[in-house]
Amino acid sequence: MNEIPNWLQNRAFLTPDRIAVKYNGESITFLDLHNRVVKVANHLSTLGIKENDMVSILMKNSVKMVELIHALMYIGAVTVFLNSKLTKNELRWQIQDSDSTFLITESRFNEELGSLHSNTILVENLEEKESTTKAAIKELFQLDRPNSIMYTSGTTGKPKGVVQTYGNHWSSAIGSVLNLGLQQNDCWLAAVPFFHISGLSILIRSVVYGIPVVIFDGFNAQEVNHSIINEKVTIISVVSAMLTQLVADLRDDSYPDTFRCMLLGGGPAPKPLLELCKEKGIPVYQTYGMTETSSQIVTLSPEYSLSKLGSAGKPLFPCQIRIEKNGNSLEAYEHGEIVVKGPNVTMGYYKREDATAKALVDGWLYTGDIGYLDEEGFLFVLDRRNDLIISGGENIYPAEVESVLLSHPSIIDAGVIGRESEKWGQVPVAFIKVNKTASLSSNDVILYCKERLAKYKVPTEVFFIEELPRNASNKILRRKLVDILKQKVQL
Amino acid sequence: MNEIPNWLQNRAFLTPDRIAVKYNGESITFLDLHNRVVKVANHLSTLGIKENDMVSILMKNSVKMVELIHALMYIGAVTVFLNSKLTKNELRWQIQDSDSTFLITESRFNEELGSLHSNTILVENLEEKESTTKAAIKELFQLDRPNSIMYTSGTTGKPKGVVQTYGNHWSSAIGSVLNLGLQQNDCWLAAVPFFHISGLSILIRSVVYGIPVVIFDGFNAQEVNHSIINEKVTIISVVSAMLTQLVADLRDDSYPDTFRCMLLGGGPAPKPLLELCKEKGIPVYQTYGMTETSSQIVTLSPEYSLSKLGSAGKPLFPCQIRIEKNGNSLEAYEHGEIVVKGPNVTMGYYKREDATAKALVDGWLYTGDIGYLDEEGFLFVLDRRNDLIISGGENIYPAEVESVLLSHPSIIDAGVIGRESEKWGQVPVAFIKVNKTASLSSNDVILYCKERLAKYKVPTEVFFIEELPRNASNKILRRKLVDILKQKVQL
Numbered sequence: 001m002n003e004i005p006n007w008l009q010n011r012a013f014l015t016p017d018r019i020a021v022k023y024n025g026e027s028i029t030f031l032d033l034h035n036r037v038v039k040v041a042n043h044l045s046t047l048g049i050k051e052n053d054m055v056s057i058l059m060k061n062s063v064k065m066v067e068l069i070h071a072l073m074y075i076g077a078v079t080v081f082l083n084s085k086l087t088k089n090e091l092r093w094q095i096q097d098s099d100s101t102f103l104i105t106e107s108r109f110n111e112e113l114g115s116l117h118s119n120t121i122l123v124e125n126l127e128e129k130e131s132t133t134k135a136a137i138k139e140l141f142q143l144d145r146p147n148s149i150m151y152t153s154g155t156t157g158k159p160k161g162v163v164q165t166y167g168n169h170w171s172s173a174i175g176s177v178l179n180l181g182l183q184q185n186d187c188w189l190a191a192v193p194f195f196h197i198s199g200l201s202i203l204i205r206s207v208v209y210g211i212p213v214v215i216f217d218g219f220n221a222q223e224v225n226h227s228i229i230n231e232k233v234t235i236i237s238v239v240s241a242m243l244t245q246l247v248a249d250l251r252d253d254s255y256p257d258t259f260r261c262m263l264l265g266g267g268p269a270p271k272p273l274l275e276l277c278k279e280k281g282i283p284v285y286q287t288y289g290m291t292e293t294s295s296q297i298v299t300l301s302p303e304y305s306l307s308k309l310g311s312a313g314k315p316l317f318p319c320q321i322r323i324e325k326n327g328n329s330l331e332a333y334e335h336g337e338i339v340v341k342g343p344n345v346t347m348g349y350y351k352r353e354d355a356t357a358k359a360l361v362d363g364w365l366y367t368g369d370i371g372y373l374d375e376e377g378f379l380f381v382l383d384r385r386n387d388l389i390i391s392g393g394e395n396i397y398p399a400e401v402e403s404v405l406l407s408h409p410s411i412i413d414a415g416v417i418g419r420e421s422e423k424w425g426q427v428p429v430a431f432i433k434v435n436k437t438a439s440l441s442s443n444d445v446i447l448y449c450k451e452r453l454a455k456y457k458v459p460t461e462v463f464f465i466e467e468l469p470r471n472a473s474n475k476i477l478r479r480k481l482v483d484i485l486k487q488k489v490q491l
Numbered sequence: 492m493n494e495i496p497n498w499l500q501n502r503a504f505l506t507p508d509r510i511a512v513k514y515n516g517e518s519i520t521f522l523d524l525h526n527r528v529v530k531v532a533n534h535l536s537t538l539g540i541k542e543n544d545m546v547s548i549l550m551k552n553s554v555k556m557v558e559l560i561h562a563l564m565y566i567g568a569v570t571v572f573l574n575s576k577l578t579k580n581e582l583r584w585q586i587q588d589s590d591s592t593f594l595i596t597e598s599r600f601n602e603e604l605g606s607l608h609s610n611t612i613l614v615e616n617l618e619e620k621e622s623t624t625k626a627a628i629k630e631l632f633q634l635d636r637p638n639s640i641m642y643t644s645g646t647t648g649k650p651k652g653v654v655q656t657y658g659n660h661w662s663s664a665i666g667s668v669l670n671l672g673l674q675q676n677d678c679w680l681a682a683v684p685f686f687h688i689s690g691l692s693i694l695i696r697s698v699v700y701g702i703p704v705v706i707f708d709g710f711n712a713q714e715v716n717h718s719i720i721n722e723k724v725t726i727i728s729v730v731s732a733m734l735t736q737l738v739a740d741l742r743d744d745s746y747p748d749t750f751r752c753m754l755l756g757g758g759p760a761p762k763p764l765l766e767l768c769k770e771k772g773i774p775v776y777q778t779y780g781m782t783e784t785s786s787q788i789v790t791l792s793p794e795y796s797l798s799k800l801g802s803a804g805k806p807l808f809p810c811q812i813r814i815e816k817n818g819n820s821l822e823a824y825e826h827g828e829i830v831v832k833g834p835n836v837t838m839g840y841y842k843r844e845d846a847t848a849k850a851l852v853d854g855w856l857y858t859g860d861i862g863y864l865d866e867e868g869f870l871f872v873l874d875r876r877n878d879l880i881i882s883g884g885e886n887i888y889p890a891e892v893e894s895v896l897l898s899h900p901s902i903i904d905a906g907v908i909g910r911e912s913e914k915w916g917q918v919p920v921a922f923i924k925v926n927k928t929a930s931l932s933s934n935d936v937i938l939y940c941k942e943r944l945a946k947y948k949v950p951t952e953v954f955f956i957e958e959l960p961r962n963a964s965n966k967i968l969r970r971k972l973v974d975i976l977k978q979k980v981q982l
Contacts, residue, residue: 001492001634001658001662001809001834004808004809004834005808005809005810005811010808011808013805013868014805014806014808143492167492171492174665177668177669177673178668178673178699178700178701181672181673181674181675182668182669182672182673183672183674184672208669208808209669210669314504314505315505317495317496317501317502317505317699318492318495318496319496320496343492343495377504
């Protein structure tokens with residue numbers, strides 16, 4: 001199996017009249033969506049976008065974004081998904097690193113950020129001129145071809161483009177359906193951004209399964225709850241911070257019986273929240289996944305949500321998992337690195353042969369996350385990779401923030417860790433050692449970061465210390481920073 | 492994607508406590524089934540069955556047969572599925588042609604047919620001795636490796652072994668789930684034999700989906716209806732003859748709401764039957780498929796069962812279809828050969844390079860069936876391949892019966908066609924031209940066939956005629972035979 005009919009086109013052929021997208025009260029069938037996408041593809045083609053082009057896209061969730069995502073697949077271009085929360089410099093770096101020949105964005109971003117690419121297409125102007133070229137539409141998708149690129153950081157602090165193939169996305173949708181099932185009335189709510197894999201994977205499931213996706217361009221607990229209850233949503237993807245707000249907004253109300261899956265990703269969930277959900281009869285499926293696994297790779301069914309509290313579950317059917325230390329697979333309950341394999345696992349990082357070779361060995365992905373399996377094979381994640389901080393579902397890599405701090409002339413050393421936050425799960429806080437002659441305030445540091453980092457990455461607090469705790473090989477001992485933070489908070 | 496964890500083993504790991512098999516009031520979980528299969532694999536291994544061995548299996552549906560089918564996968568052997576209705580000579584031919592190193596069968600068949608293979612394993616004796624060898628269990632299945640072989644005949648009259656890979660079966664299960672969906676309460680009733688793809692595919696779906704299969708070792712309308720109603724069966728695979736009996740037995744009763752899919756394959760269904768089902772609220776999914784497509788490739792949803800009456804539906808998601816004549820793809824409503832493609836399509840016929848090259852071109856399977864697509868892409872099958880006769884879900888190739896008839900010293904020429912039968916859909920009838928000096932009765936001919944052909948293939952009537960209608964290239968004009976039959980029946 002190496003090719004498959006064009007997903008949306010095929011879906012529009014098989015079930016033309018089913019609803020594909022719901023947005024702001026508007027409903028669009030798969031056939032309508034296909035027809036719109038063909039038009040958009042013709043426009044993009046007229047503007048010069050060709051097969052194999054890398055095309056960056058900077059947008060908020062909308063029907064237009066859905067059309068563009070499919071149109072780029074129709075043409076055979078590779079979509080580079082940009083996080084709209086990033087700063088101008090961060091965006092520019094990713095656009096360049098990905099060799100994007102075009103940037104597609106909305107005028108609001110263009111006005112706010114200025115020109116990010118010499119070939120910028122504004123969505124609002126897309127259909128201004130008539131399209132003079134008919135796009136050569138891909139009738140078949142080759143499973144081993146790149147479909148999308150999403151950037152993640154890592155130990156180095158330098159973001160890397162994760163390449164997701166058509167086969168990765170297809171296998172992710174298949175692995176998910178074998179776990180969650182598929183009902184005629186299914187309807188998936190997407191309030192997570194399409195530029196994250198959690199959002200994009202919903203769009204792909206929608207066309208592969210033939211089910212509607214309800215689109216939100218941001219998260220508002222009240223509106224989302226209203227939609228779940230009134231638009232007969234059956235599944236929603238959330239992160240802890242969203243779930244907390246949904247439950248709070250729900251108060252004494254409850255979801256209808258048709259609502260069957262609260263898919264909870266993006267980091268560990270607090271136990272009281274899970275217990276509250278159990279009490280309220282909310283079917284929470286905890287899940288573990290990352291950009292490199294094209295969404296879920298391990299998921300916990302609600303039947304185990306309390307008996308296996310804190311577990312991320314078991315692998316999806318086509319996937320495998322093991323815990324490794326010093327090259328050996330570990331036994332139950334032994335702590336080590338989580339290593340995963342499956343057809344949804346990335347082929348590697350764009351133009352980063354070294355990083356790819358380090359992360360992927362014989363198809364096994366070394367996640368950098370620490371965890372263990374219990375005697376039944378349930379996964380427990382202990383520490384997210386590379387001291388990852390997860391804030392409202394966004395990943396923050398301490399090394400990336402530290403490298404910005406260290407670029408300040410007065411800062412000699414820096415360490416960043418996550419601090420618990422009721423609203424966001426975690427927020428980043430910084431510890432810095434400064435040049436003795438410098439006069440630098442917390443605010444100065446925060447301002448400096450704000451100019452260079454997406455808002456969610458900017459430390460909420462800055463602590464000045466004499467010396468950063470480091471081990472013999474000069475690695476920051478973040479656990480010690482956690483202890484220092486505790487002391488400081490208690491004082 | 493080229494490998495996947497061992498299906499049953501993986502399922503027993505993921506959902507050990509779910510029911511895998513129901514048979515004669517007994518329920519077995521996936522973990523139980525796995526443990527039994529490991530034991531059987533050890534026994535088979537002790538008896539000398541190795542990876543890559545071709546192993547013929549001649550059994551009726553039973554839990555033991557399910558165990559053996561999985562055990563052979565655990566070892567990595569290729570299972571050759573023998574139709575228990577065949578004669579000794581037919582079976583012996585298939586066992587030899589497939590290079591089977593072993594035959595696994597039940598003592599009842601062994602007693603009835605005598606020894607068919609020097610290495611015959613009787614199921615009843617399987618666990619007599621302790622197993623001294625531990626089978627090396629395949630942890631992973633390679634998708635491009637052969638899993639099973641099932642024989643079909645064709646124009647030549649000589650059966651050919653259709654090779655079905657692990658990937659074929661996997662893709663078939665995936666294509667089906669994207670069309671039929673998957674519910675937590677799903678339960679599939681198998682009253683069709685596991686030696687046919689209609690039965691085997693249920694077993695594979697059971698482990699891939701994690702749902703129970705209710706096993707029947709034969710078809711009895713009353714018992715099957717009782718099971719659907721009382722054991723909460725949600726899906727059943729049937730052929731027209733079975734459906735007719737089920738509906739008759741049901742009388743004024745109806746199926747519970749949980750029953751959601753009557754998957755109807757094995758040839759065209761009579762319109763009055765479909766209308767009756769519609770009236771009774773029975774959700775019939777008509778389907779078109781064959782051994783070469785590892786089960787369904789085109790399926791009609793009930794929402795279209797009357798508006799598209801007579802149609803087999805649209806392709807499963809990963810599949811493609813076109814109508815061809817003289818190497819050209821035809822337009823809507825034009826009649827031609829049905830050509831299909833998909834990851835569930837066989838890689839070819841065992842040791843038949845010529846037949847494989849003829850049937851498969853660039854992955855497209857030339858089915859030999861004639862049909863057309865309407866303007867929406869719904870398939871209508873007009874004539875089954877090679878004048879195929881379908882009798883109670885069993886395929887009968889006229890050429891095969893004719894070659895037996897022609898082997899009789901007094902028969903000079905012979906033609907076989909199907910005659911409509913209320914009970915079986917069709918039954919074969921023969922037209923023969925005999926040597927003038929011969930004194931041969933209908934009964935003589937039927938007896939002669941009975942010794943050489945499975946019962947269902949034996950002509951129910953024999954007509955003696957002066958000359959068989961043949962065209963310029965000496966091909967039998969079966970349509971003319973149909974006309975002659977009509978005249979004879981009217982007389």
